[in-house]
Amino acid sequence: GKAASLALEEYFAPILAERRKNPADDLISRLAVAEIDGERLEDGEIFSFLRLLLPAGVETTYRSLGNLIFGLLTHPEQFEAIRADRSLIPQAIEEAVRWEAPLLTITRVATKDTELGGIAIPAGSSVMPMLGAANRQEDRYEDPDSFNIFRPARANISWGYGAHVCLGMHLARLEMRVAMNLLLDRLPNLRLDLDGNDPHIRGQVFRSPTALPVLFDATS
Known part of the structure; x- marks a missing residue:
């Protein structure tokens, strides 16, 4: 993990140096010129932003x-x-991120003493909400373990909530809509290739198929 972190820093270092000299209309330039209480962010602080934003x-x-x-x-x-x-693609996207959230857990720190489900949570405690479990509550979703793009629309927790809502959710939805339309345009009769394959979704924190072998018809 440390080696990967350093590799990302080495990748970003010349980009950040260039943006400090010649700011452009992009996020790295904004971080390079941003000030907090009259002080510019140090390189290490900006690298911390970028190490999160790139995978996110x-x-x-x-x-x-x-x-x-x-x-x-x-x-x-x-x-x-x-x-x-x-x-129907937008509602299919919402159902997919509810049914199999790409990120199952997220860590937060309690800012004050509180109680949840009869359990006392002191201020300063680390808590790890299980987003995947919340998305499959039987008292909120009928037959929650099933994938059903036609289920009645109800907000899911995969995008976060309130002050912690995902800043990139609109971009992610757009990217998924574009990708689905392109797949439908370019890959006629797209289907699973089940010949000796057993594709499935896996992961304890991040979840997705390891591989997804498919077949499609040739186009003229």
Whole structure:
């Protein structure tokens, strides 16, 4: 992990140096010129931002897309419904991130003494909400373990909530919509390749298919 962190810092260092000299209209430039109480951020502080933003902007989105495609390919009748009516794609995205959240847990610190479910949580305690479990509460979702793009719309917790809502959720939704439309445009009769394959979703913190072998028809 430390080696990977240093590798990312080495990757970002010349980019940050260039943005300090020649700011552009991008996030790294904004961090380079930002001030807090009259002081600029140090390189190490900016690298900390970027080490989080790079995977946050890529990993959860590709995992969410993989889970969506897996859900559709293993429920062909729902995939056919989307082929016939692409306006269903947004609700399919919401169902996919509810059914198989790309990130199952997230750590927070209690800012004051509180109680949840009869359990006392002192201020300063680390808590780890289980997003995947919250998305499958039987008192909130009917048949919560099933993938069903037609279920009544109810907000899920995969995007976070309140002050902790995901800043990139609108971009992630857009990327997934674009990807699904391109798959439908370019890969006719897309389907799972089950010849000796057993694709499945796995992971204890981050979840997505390890591989998703597919077949599709050739185009002229």
